[in-house]
Amino acid sequence: MTAMLDIRGLRKSYRGKAALRGIDLTVQAHEILALLGPTGAGKSSTLLASAGLIVPDAGQIHLGGRDVTGAEPSSRDVSVVFEGFNLLPILNVRDNIAFALRSSTYREPEDEIARRVARTADLLRIGHLLDRDTGTLSGGERQRVSIARALVRRPMLYLLDEPLSALDLKLREELRAELRHIHREHGTTMLYATHDYHGAIAIADRIAIINNGRILQTGRIDDIFARPADAIVGRLVGSPSMAFFRAEIADGGVRVPGWRDVLPLSRFGKVAARPGAVSLGVWPEDIDVGDSGESGSIYAVDNRGYEAAVQVDCDAGSFRKVLEGTHVPQQGDAVSFRLRPGAGFLFDPASGALLSHQGGAA
Amino acid sequence: MAKVELRDLSILFGAFKAVDQVNLTVNDGEFVVYLGPSGCGKTTTLRAIAGLQGTTSGDIMFDGQRVNDLRPSERNIAMVFQFVSLYPNLSIAENIVFPLKARGVPRADIARKLDWVTGIFRLGDDLRRHPAALPPGARQKVALARAVIREPAVLLLDEPLSAIDEQFREEMRWELGHLQRELGVTTIYVTHDQREAMSLADRIVLMNHSRIVQVAEPARIFHEPASVFAAQFIGSPSMNLIDLVPVPGGLRLGDTTVVLTDAELPPGLRTKGPVRLGIRPRDLRLVSGAGHALTVDDTFRVGRERFFTFRIGHAILQGTDHRSGPGPGSIMFALEGMNFFDAVTGQRIAERAAA
Numbered sequence A: 001m002t003a004m005l006d007i008r009g010l011r012k013s014y015r016g017k018a019a020l021r022g023i024d025l026t027v028q029a030h031e032i033l034a035l036l037g038p039t040g041a042g043k044s045s046t047l048l049a050s051a052g053l054i055v056p057d058a059g060q061i062h063l064g065g066r067d068v069t070g071a072e073p074s075s076r077d078v079s080v081v082f083e084g085f086n087l088l089p090i091l092n093v094r095d096n097i098a099f100a101l102r103s104s105t106y107r108e109p110e111d112e113i114a115r116r117v118a119r120t121a122d123l124l125r126i127g128h129l130l131d132r133d134t135g136t137l138s139g140g141e142r143q144r145v146s147i148a149r150a151l152v153r154r155p156m157l158y159l160l161d162e163p164l165s166a167l168d169l170k171l172r173e174e175l176r177a178e179l180r181h182i183h184r185e186h187g188t189t190m191l192y193a194t195h196d197y198h199g200a201i202a203i204a205d206r207i208a209i210i211n212n213g214r215i216l217q218t219g220r221i222d223d224i225f226a227r228p229a230d231a232i233v234g235r236l237v238g239s240p241s242m243a244f245f246r247a248e249i250a251d252g253g254v255r256v257p258g259w260r261d262v263l264p265l266s267r268f269g270k271v272a273a274r275p276g277a278v279s280l281g282v283w284p285e286d287i288d289v290g291d292s293g294e295s296g297s298i299y300a301v302d303n304r305g306y307e308a309a310v311q312v313d314c315d316a317g318s319f320r321k322v323l324e325g326t327h328v329p330q331q332g333d334a335v336s337f338r339l340r341p342g343a344g345f346l347f348d349p350a351s352g353a354l355l356s357h358q359g360g361a362a
Numbered sequence B: 001m002a003k004v005e006l007r008d009l010s011i012l013f014g015a016f017k018a019v020d021q022v023n024l025t026v027n028d029g030e031f032v033v034y035l036g037p038s039g040c041g042k043t044t045t046l047r048a049i050a051g052l053q054g055t056t057s058g059d060i061m062f063d064g065q066r067v068n069d070l071r072p073s074e075r076n077i078a079m080v081f082q083f084v085s086l087y088p089n090l091s092i093a094e095n096i097v098f099p100l101k102a103r104g105v106p107r108a109d110i111a112r113k114l115d116w117v118t119g120i121f122r123l124g125d126d127l128r129r130h131p132a133a134l135p136p137g138a139r140q141k142v143a144l145a146r147a148v149i150r151e152p153a154v155l156l157l158d159e160p161l162s163a164i165d166e167q168f169r170e171e172m173r174w175e176l177g178h179l180q181r182e183l184g185v186t187t188i189y190v191t192h193d194q195r196e197a198m199s200l201a202d203r204i205v206l207m208n209h210s211r212i213v214q215v216a217e218p219a220r221i222f223h224e225p226a227s228v229f230a231a232q233f234i235g236s237p238s239m240n241l242i243d244l245v246p247v248p249g250g251l252r253l254g255d256t257t258v259v260l261t262d263a264e265l266p267p268g269l270r271t272k273g274p275v276r277l278g279i280r281p282r283d284l285r286l287v288s289g290a291g292h293a294l295t296v297d298d299t300f301r302v303g304r305e306r307f308f309t310f311r312i313g314h315a316i317l318q319g320t321d322h323r324s325g326p327g328p329g330s331i332m333f334a335l336e337g338m339n340f341f342d343a344v345t346g347q348r349i350a351e352r353a354a355a
Helices: A043-051 A093-102 A110-123 A139-151 A169-186 A197-203 A221-226 A231-236 B042-050 B092-102 B107-121 B136-148 B166-183 B194-200 B218-223 B228-233
Strands: A003-014 A017-028 A032-036 A058-063 A078-082 A157-161 A190-194 A206-211 A214-219 A243-250 A253-255 A276-282 A287-290 A294-303 A308-314 A317-322 A334-339 A345-347 B004-013 B016-026 B031-035 B057-062 B077-080 B154-158 B186-191 B203-208 B211-216 B240-247 B250-253 B259-261 B275-279 B284-287 B296-302 B305-312 B315-321 B330-333 B338-342 B348-350
Touching (some): A017 A058, A017 A206, A017 A214, A032 A043, A032 A169, A032 A197, A043 A078, A110 A139, A139 A169, A169 A197, A206 A221, A231 A345, A243 A345, A294 A317, B031 B042, B031 B194, B042 B077, B042 B186, B042 B203, B092 B107, B107 B136, B203 B228, B211 B218, B228 B338, B240 B315, B250 B275
Parallel strands (some): A032 A190, A078 A157, A157 A190, B031 B203, B077 B154, B284 B315
Antiparallel strands (some): A003 A017, A206 A214, A243 A253, A243 A276, A276 A345, A287 A334, B240 B250, B250 B259, B275 B338, B284 B330
């Protein structure tokens, strides 16, 4: 594999406030990498710097093996979609989509342009809007036009910043499928920024978790489940996300207030922590709700038709879980639960750093 | 608390029927969610129940009493809107008790009710703060506390979560579900978001084109949609819809050579004309081994589940990938997941086979 985009030590501050605190990120050629993180994590700044639309304070950006850190945006051969991306207001939809193909970089023949515009517009279901003024479009329609503007080209790299978040669920699903389809057909390389876990795993080959201007972990989703590098990763990944319990390392075991069982420290692999407070993180799939084990109560029930999820509260914390059986408890019911053998990770309660499983997954 | 009934309710805007002959009973303490695309009449119905919108014909009954001609303030309802309007210069506590103070409720009663609401809403730490200091989700919670503190007969919620950031929205969905059951107040909730409706509702009222399409529990509407519209509106990924053509011994899938034999079809299904099969992706399984061999286009994940897509004619269908590893597979239709719709009217035509 070769790196299409390689970012090293990228830093950026706005008015003294650090947005990027040393981003290291590699997008391999022909992959879709999702950049997953909450609002304000640094996703947009990372994409803007990659496109050359902001100048980083420090760090290097290589695109297709070339150092483009100081290069003009127009020389980078990337295609960008931002949420609320501005369309050219004096042009109609057709000319907006065709704009880049007519530029000096591409200069495609007009019949080729017409063919590609029509095909892209079809994909995004805006074929009927081609002669409309962009000012007359709804928000969802404008967003689709701006996606079409990007997809009509075949750049080295697509930079997509929450391109689907303004659209309704059905359209979002369809467009995700279309993006995957385009990716499969043309082997495109995409960096796809989103705060939506479902959106990220539905589209991406690999995921990079970003928070507070830093990349916390990059990998395939299975690798992230097997060894989440930070408590924040646990909070951002999974559906529902990771459950956390207050716990304490004492006498070679992990004690959780109110729990009957003490978890032997050995189940957590090599642990880089001394006796004291820890945070016990467990994927909901690794907690069995049943007749025996620790005690909790049902805080709320989320019926989803084909399945039900519950929030279970106990003294040391709470967790949410999709139930496997057909029996759905009621709000306020007492329930028992237990962790599956070997399940659970220990995190530093202050820094969030992973303390268990040093040297690999258990 | 109250039982709410709508009887033959119609609302006309000029010649346009915004609400067309709607009948519904909302039971005491029930959580009913109106769901439908924009313009379907759900918000108009809610506003009519609140008294903010006049009715053209039909009755709105609270506990058997007609309220059509009562002003909003006479109906003992509380309403929360998409955009929260708290008094920015008042503390959270002052905001919450405002409706009681305005009504001249004795100070001791106000204190008691504030305690009650604060306990349920777990707002104890925020009481002295001001609205600007709270995140949007928490502000919506305060608006809700203010709405319920005077114990209204009916709580009306108009898209209360849609202006909240997606990250807080799921949190608030859990909170809302918990709070409504804790309070036990009759609740009518309007949304266009099927996930909210599925999560929160005791029953969903699905509307389209000013009429009710289906009234049912979330699981029922998911598994037994009344029409193609209901099938497509609810569920993610969407229900697959495949046109079937009767052939000797079974039904053929579109213009392919794949035939669902009588043995694979529910025994109750008798059809002479073309039908549409609706099948949830979870009931369309890609397995290793015997089944209908079709070419898989793509595989992807939703949560920890793996899905796949394949094409039949122009239709792109989705199913769940149950193969143990990569490699070729074949497609199985789960009998208990089959829904049949009239190809012309879109209405459900056959009962599901027993699972």
